[in-house]
Structures are given as structure tokens and as C-alpha cells.
Amino acid sequence: MKVDQLSIFLENRAGRLAEVTRILSEAGVNIRALSLADTSDFGILRLIVSDFEKAKAKLKEAGFTVGRTSVVAVEVNDQPGGLNSILTMLQDAGINVEYMYAFVQQSGDSAVLIFRFDRTDQGIELLRKNDINIIPGDKLYAM
Amino acid sequence: MIYDVKNETLPREDMEALQLRRLKSLCERVYANVPFYKKKFDEKGVKPQDIKTLKDVSLLPFTVKQDLRDQYPFGMFAVPKDQIVRIHSSSGTTGTATVVGYTKRDIENWGELVARCMMAAGASAADTVHNAYGYGLFTGGLGAHYGAEALGATVVPMSGGSTRRQVTLLKDFAPDVICCTPSYALFLAETGLEMGIDIRELPLRIGIFGAEPWTNEMRADIEKKLGITAIDIYGLSEIMGPGVAIECAAAQDGLHIQEDHFLAETIDPVSGEPVGPGEEGELVFTTLTKEGIPLIRYRTRDLTTLNYTPCKCGRTTVRMRRVTGRSDDMLIIRGVNVFPSQIESILIDTEGLTPHYQLIIERQGNLDTLEVQVEVNEALFSDEIKSLQRVESKVMKNIKEFLGVTAKVKLVEPKSIERSLGKAKRIIDNRHKD
Numbered sequence: 080m081k082v083d084q085l086s087i088f089l090e091n092r093a094g095r096l097a098e099v100t101r102i103l104s105e106a107g108v109n110i111r112a113l114s115l116a117d118t119s120d121f122g123i124l125r126l127i128v129s130d131f132e133k134a135k136a137k138l139k140e141a142g143f144t145v146g147r148t149s150v151v152a153v154e155v156n157d158q159p160g161g162l163n164s165i166l167t168m169l170q171d172a173g174i175n176v177e178y179m180y181a182f183v184q185q186s187g188d189s190a191v192l193i194f195r196f197d198r199t200d201q202g203i204e205l206l207r208k209n210d211i212n213i214i215p216g217d218k219l220y221a222m
Numbered sequence: 223m224i225y226d227v228k229n230e231t232l233p234r235e236d237m238e239a240l241q242l243r244r245l246k247s248l249c250e251r252v253y254a255n256v257p258f259y260k261k262k263f264d265e266k267g268v269k270p271q272d273i274k275t276l277k278d279v280s281l282l283p284f285t286v287k288q289d290l291r292d293q294y295p296f297g298m299f300a301v302p303k304d305q306i307v308r309i310h311s312s313s314g315t316t317g318t319a320t321v322v323g324y325t326k327r328d329i330e331n332w333g334e335l336v337a338r339c340m341m342a343a344g345a346s347a348a349d350t351v352h353n354a355y356g357y358g359l360f361t362g363g364l365g366a367h368y369g370a371e372a373l374g375a376t377v378v379p380m381s382g383g384s385t386r387r388q389v390t391l392l393k394d395f396a397p398d399v400i401c402c403t404p405s406y407a408l409f410l411a412e413t414g415l416e417m418g419i420d421i422r423e424l425p426l427r428i429g430i431f432g433a434e435p436w437t438n439e440m441r442a443d444i445e446k447k448l449g450i451t452a453i454d455i456y457g458l459s460e461i462m463g464p465g466v467a468i469e470c471a472a473a474q475d476g477l478h479i480q481e482d483h484f485l486a487e488t489i490d491p492v493s494g495e496p497v498g499p500g501e502e503g504e505l506v507f508t509t510l511t512k513e514g515i516p517l518i519r520y521r522t523r524d525l526t527t528l529n530y531t532p533c534k535c536g537r538t539t540v541r542m543r544r545v546t547g548r549s550d551d552m553l554i555i556r557g558v559n560v561f562p563s564q565i566e567s568i569l570i571d572t573e574g575l576t577p578h579y580q581l582i583i584e585r586q587g588n589l590d591t592l593e594v595q596v597e598v599n600e601a602l603f604s605d606e607i608k609s610l611q612r613v614e615s616k617v618m619k620n621i622k623e624f625l626g627v628t629a630k631v632k633l634v635e636p637k638s639i640e641r642s643l644g645k646a647k648r649i650i651d652n653r654h655k656d
Contacts, residue, residue, distance in 0.1 A: 086605035088598045090635045116607050120632050121598075123605055142637050144598045148605040177606055195605070 080203050081149040082193070082216040083131045087124040088144040091117065099124060102141050108134045111222060112193055114180035125180070127152075127193065129220050149199050152214040153192045153206060157183055162192060165211060172205050174198055184222070191219070225341040225373070226334070229482045230537045234530075237538065241485050242276050244510035249273050249282070252516055255300045258293055259283075259518060279485060279508060280496055284519045290320040290460060298515050299323050306514055310459055311359045322361075322459055323514040329368065331511055332462055335480050336369020339468035342478060342535070343453040344428050345399045347374030352392060352426075354402035354410075355433070356382040361463030362433050366401040369465060375399070382406070389414045389421075396425045404431040404440055404452070411447040422449030428471070430455050432464055438544075454544055460520055461507050467542055473534050476541030483511045486540060487519070488528050491549035499528050504549040505542065523550045551649060555583060555590045558627050562648040565594060568620045573602055573613060580639045585653040592629040594621065597636050 089095045096115070103110060109129035116123050125148075128134045138145050155161035162181070169176060175197040183190045191214060196202035206213055224230050232240065249270035252259040262283040263269065272281055290298055299306065306323040324332065345351065351370040355362030363381055370377040378395055380388055382402075388410060392400070400407065407429055414421045429444060432455040444452045456477050457466040466484055467477035479486045488503030489496055497503035505522045509515075525547040530540050553560045562581060569579055578597040583590055594617065596602075604610055614631040621629045 084605070086603070088603050088610075088633075088635060090638065095635075118607060118611065121610070121634075123607060123610070125605060142635070144600055144603045144636050146600065146603050146605055 080151065080207075080213050080215055081199065082127060082152045082214070082219055084148045084150045084193070084195075085126045085128060085131060085134055085138075086146040086148055087126070087138060089115075089117075089122040089124055091120055091122060096124065098141070099138065099143070102137050103128065103134055106130075106133055106137045108137070111219060112180065112182050112191070114178070114193075116178065125178075127219060131220070148195060151194045151196065151199065151203055151206070152216075152219050153194065154189050154212040154214050155192060157188055157190045161190060165192065165206070168205065168209055168211075169196075169202065172201070174202050174205060223341050223344075223346065224536060225338040230338060230478075230539060232482070232538055234538065237481055238276055240482055241510060242273075244482075245276065245279060245485060245508065246270065246273050248508070248510060248516055248518070252300055252518060256298060256516075258289065258297060262518075276485075279487065279519065282508075282518050284494065284506070284521050285517050286521050287320060287460070287523075290322075294319065295321045296323065298517070300516050301325060301513055308364075309359075310361045310364075310463065312459060320460060325513040328462075328512055328514050331483065332365060332465060333368035333372035335462070335483060336365055336465035337372035338480065339455055339465050340369055340373050340375070340399065340430065342468050342470040342537070343399070343430050343455075344451060344471035345370075345373065345375060345430075349373075349398035350376040350378065350395060351399040351401060352378045352380055352388075352395070352397035354380045354382060354388060354400060354406060355464075361457070361459045362401075365457070365463035365465060366430070370399075370401075385409060385413045386417060389417055389419055392421060392424055392426060393419050398425060399428045399430065400426060400450075401430045401455075403433050404429075404436040404444060405434065407431060407444050407448060407452070408440075411444075422447070424449075426450055428453060430468075432456060456542070456545065458522060460517060461509060461522075462512070466507070469544075470533065470535040470537060472536075475533070476529050476543055478533070478535075478537050478539045478541055481539045483509070485510055486528060486542065488526065489521075491523075491525075499530050502527050505545070521549075523548045523552070525549055553581070553583065553649065553651070555592050555627050558625065560592070560625055560627060564625060565621065568624060569596060569617060572617050572620055578636075578639050579648070581649050583649070583651045583653055590653060592627055594629050594631045595634045595639060596631065597639055598633050599636060602633075 110126055112127040114125045135145050177195040179194045181190055181192045253263055253270045266283050268281045305325050307326050308324045310322050312320045353366045355366050357363030367377055367379055411421050427450050429450045429452045441452045451471055454469045455464050457464040467479040469477050485508040487506040489506055491504040502525055505524045505526050507520050509517050524545040526542045526545050528540050551562050580595045582593040617631045
């Protein structure tokens with residue numbers, strides 16, 4: 080039920096982000112979701128891509144430091160309160176969200192939330208118990 | 223002109239025979255009189271009588287600066303205290319001071335050696351020497367002073383400071399020779415111009431400069447701005463002071479080492495094995511005649527090459543290339559000695575890995591700043607900002623705690639630190655750029 084997320088270390092220099100997207104584009108890898116966190120010196124780019132292994136290999140080849148993180152993708156109705164109900168549920172169970180990002184699907188009726196939990200397995204168990212729709216990796220990559 | 227024709231132009235075989243005789247006697251003296259050396263010799267399993275050829279010097283133990291500190295103040299002295307007539311010492315601002323003692327004979331030899339240097343630089347007994355090296359515990363001032371007197375020159379014992387007065391006396395006393403640090407020479411020239419005195423128009427014709435590293439570009443600058451010949455003199459207080467080696471005015475191509483008094487070797491700074499002539503290595507000296515504090519294989523940490531080819535000045539002594547680097551990469555940041563290896567140890571201790579790193583030193587106003595750039599690798603990397611920032615602040619805290627220096631730690635991408643010839647360039651020191 081987990082999703083492989085690619086994390087990339089980026090120095091805050093002009094053109095570094097474009098270098099990543101160029102490599103992925105040339106490799107024919109599609110970006111499904113993206114989040115960029117940054118400080119004054121460096122940033123961490125987090126990506127869900129159509130072909131994790133290929134993207135990782137190409138970026139490593141180009142000298143980037145990359146990591147694999149297991150995240151959880153959740154589908155919620157694209158309406159007010161959708162995210163709040165999930166966060167409340169997690170809070171009650173004492174599961175911490177390290178970070179998260181979201182995107183709205185093209186069809187327009189649901190949003191996808193990507194979560195990084197401090198305890199991933201417990202997080203998945205909690206969501207399943209509450210009948211939350213978890214999107215498995217292979218489905219998400221092919222969306 | 224050569225001051226001591228006999229000793230400065232000895233054929234190689236004669237020089238080596240003289241050095242061997244003195245080396246043997248030195249080993250016997252230190253073994254008998256300096257407990258520190260007896261212990262060192264015994265630990266290496268070497269006896270004074272094992273020295274049969276000059277090459278056997280490599281059997282002997284090294285001496286390092288820390289040994290002098292450990293023996294503070296008088297533990298390295300090889301004669302009873304009543305035979306010591308003078309003491310010099312390093313400032314000790316970065317740890318225990320190192321102390322050196324001279325016998326009457328040492329002081330005489332020192333004067334003779336500096337006199338040789340002055341003549342090699344083009345000075346003579348008829349000249350007046352303006353000595354602007356500091357007098358006191360520092361060896362520069364008194365070393366140059368006694369040398370100028372031994373030469374028979376007239377000395378102006380100016381010492382350091384009072385720059386405008388120095389310029390006035392350069393004009394009024396019209397010295398032929400000046401001794402000071404190269405940077406001070408440039409400062410004198412500038413001050414002179416402010417005072418309306420162009421040093422180029424004075425009779426001054428020779429500058430004997432040492433006590434700090436300088437480049438050929440700086441030499442050209444000094445020669446242009448002062449209208450003199452700028453000569454590089456080399457020495458260190460542990461070995462004697464100024465006068466261990468000097469450039470000759472005739473060639474200005476390497477510094478003649480006073481080989482009848484100091485046996486010079488170059489070694490691989492890592493393995494300690496000797497390197498050949500022409501190959502860069504760490505300069506190591508054995509004092510052949512010193513009585514007060516003779517040293518065996520003292521590691522100077524200065525990097526140079528030795529050149530045994532004959533010099534056009536007629537001297538046969540080996541020449542060392544101008545010193546521009548050190549084997550220990552020591553940096554002084556806001557008065558604190560910092561070795562890149564210490565930073566490396568802290569990085570290893572902090573995250574348990576051997577990262578690529580680089581030290582960048584800048585000067586902002588009068589303050590040095592140190593930035594430690596560390597390349598991120600997969601072991602160090604995390605998808606969370608806070609854990610990378612935790613690494614940065616931990617390294618910063620440990621550097622402050624262990625070295626007493628505040629550093630900015632910056633994580634950078636892999637391979638972003640330049641590799642030169644397969645070896646990482648650890649230091650970028652931008653302080654001395656104009």
C-alpha cells in the first residue's frame with residue numbers, strides 16, 4: 080500500500096531544478112506529484128514519478144543525491160473538510176505527519192493527499208480501519 | 223662576494239664528510255645529555271654508533287614542535303643552564319610556548335651565519351643596515367642585529383613599529399640594507415609616499431625579507447615600489463632563527479642552506495620516507511653544531527624541494543625552493559590554529575562517515591569567517607529538512623566546542639567540491655587576495 084517517493088537534494092543554485100526536470104524528460108519519466116521544501120542553502124525535492132527505478136538511476140548517474148521514502152497516498156472527496164477529517168483521525172491516534180502535499184485529479188471529483196508519517200505502517204492500518212481509500216503505488220504511478 | 227669562502231664552497235664530498243663527522247658527534251652528545259633523546263633513540267633501537275654514513279640519518283627519530291612544548295621550558299637543553307647565555311621563545315598564543323637556548327658559541331655561530339646571508343644578499347662591511355625586525359624574544363631582531371655586526375656593517379637597531387619615524391630615518395641615515403617582513407616593506411613604501419618621501423629615490427638598495435611566506439609577485443611589487451633587490455631569508459627559531467638559508471643576489475633562484483651547520487632532508491610528510499632531490503617534500507633539519515638546544519630531524523612542516531645543482535654565485539651549498547606551503551595545512555583563523563584534519567575528524571565523529579568537505583575562509587572587515595562545506599551523500603541525506611539542519615547544527619556545535627571557532631556549515635551537492643588531480647582541495651583561503 081506504500082508509495083515510493085523520490086527525494087532529491089538540491090543546492091539553492093539557479094538551474095538545479097530545471098536540470099532534474101530535463102533529465103526526467105529525456106528519460107521519458109512523467110511526474111505525478113511534486114513538492115519542494117527549501118532553506119536558504121538547500122532544498123529537498125520530493126517526487127512521485129511514473130517509473131521510480133528509471134528516474135532514480137538517471138538522476139544518480141547525473142550526480143544527484145537521491146533517496147527513497149515510503150509515503151502513503153490517500154484519495155479524498157474534493158470538498159470542504161476532506162483533509163480535515165483525515166488529519167483529525169491521525170491526531171487522535173497519535174500519528175505524526177512529517178510532511179504532506181496534495182494534488183487534485185484531472186477528473187475533478189477527488190484529491191490525492193501524499194503523507195509522510197513518522198510511523199508509516201500504523202498510519203496505513205488506521206486509514207484502512209476507517210475505510211479511507213488508499214491508492215497503491217502501481218495505480219498512482221500509472222494515473 | 224662570499225663571506226666564508228672555505229665553508230660555502232666546499233666540494234660535495236668534503237661537505238658530506240664534515241656533516242657526517244658532526245652528525246656522529248651530535249648523536250653522542252644528545253644521547254648522553256638529553257634524556258628526551260636517549261628515550262627516543264632507545265625506543266627506535268638506534269645507538270649513536272649506528273650512524274656510519276650520512277644516509278643513516280634516516281635511522282634517527284623525528285622531532286616535532288609538540289616535543290618542544292612537552293619539554294617546556296628547558297627539557298630539550300643539552301648543556302647545563304649556566305652555559306646558556308640567551309633564551310628566545312615563541313609567543314605561545316596558541317598553546318605552550320617553545321623555548322630555545324643559546325650558548326656563547328651558538329650566538330657566535332648565528333652571527334657568522336647571518337653575516338654570510340647578508341653578504342650573499344649583496345651587503346658588505348661598508349654598508350649600513352636598518353633593522354626593522356622586532357627585538358625581544360622573537361629571533362628576528364637580534365638575529366639580524368648580530369649578523370650585521372659580525373659582517374662589520376653599521377646597524378640601526380630600529381625594531382618594529384613607529385613607521386613614520388622609520389621612513390624619516392631611512393631618509394636621514396641613508397641605509398643601504400633593510401631587514402623586515404616583506405609586507406612591512408610595502409607598508410613603509412606607502413607611508414613614505416604619504417609623507418612625500420619616495421623610497422625609490424633613497425640610496426637603499428637591498429631588502430632582506432623573511433618571517434612570513436611571500437610570493438614572486440610580491441617580490442616584483444616590492445622591488446618596483448622600493449627600487450631595491452628583494453632577497454628571501456629563511457629560518458625558524460627552533461633551528462636557530464634567521465640565517466638558516468638565504469637567496470643569493472647573483473641568482474635569486476632558491477635559498478642556499480648553511481649545510482655545514484644544518485643537515486637538510488626532504489621527506490614524504492605522510493610516510494616519513496626521504497624523497498629525492500627535485501621532489502617536493504617536508505623540510506627536515508638536523509642541527510649539526512648547536513650546543514644549547516640541538517635538534518635531531520626537526521620537522522619544519524614547510525614544503526619545498528632541494529636543488530643540488532651548482533649555482534652561478536659560486537656557492538656549492540644545496541638550495542631550497544621558496545617555501546609556499548605547509549605539510550600540515552595549518553590555518554590560523556582569528557588567532558586559532560585549525561587543521562583541516564581536525565574538521566575531518568569532527569565530521570566523521572558527528573555522522574560516522576567520511577564526507578568530502580572544503581573550508582572557505584574569508585575576511586569581512588578585520589574578522590575571519592570560516593565556512594565548512596560538506597557534500598551530501600546518500601548516507602547523510604534525508605527527505606526531511608529538519609534532519610539535514612540537525613546535521614549542520616551538530617557539526618557547527620562540535621567545531622565550536624573542540625576548536626573554539628565559530629563556523630558556518632553548509633551542505634552542498636555531491637561532486638560540487640572541486641577535485642584537483644584526484645585529490646580534494648580542502649582549503650580556499652580568500653583572505654590574502656587583493
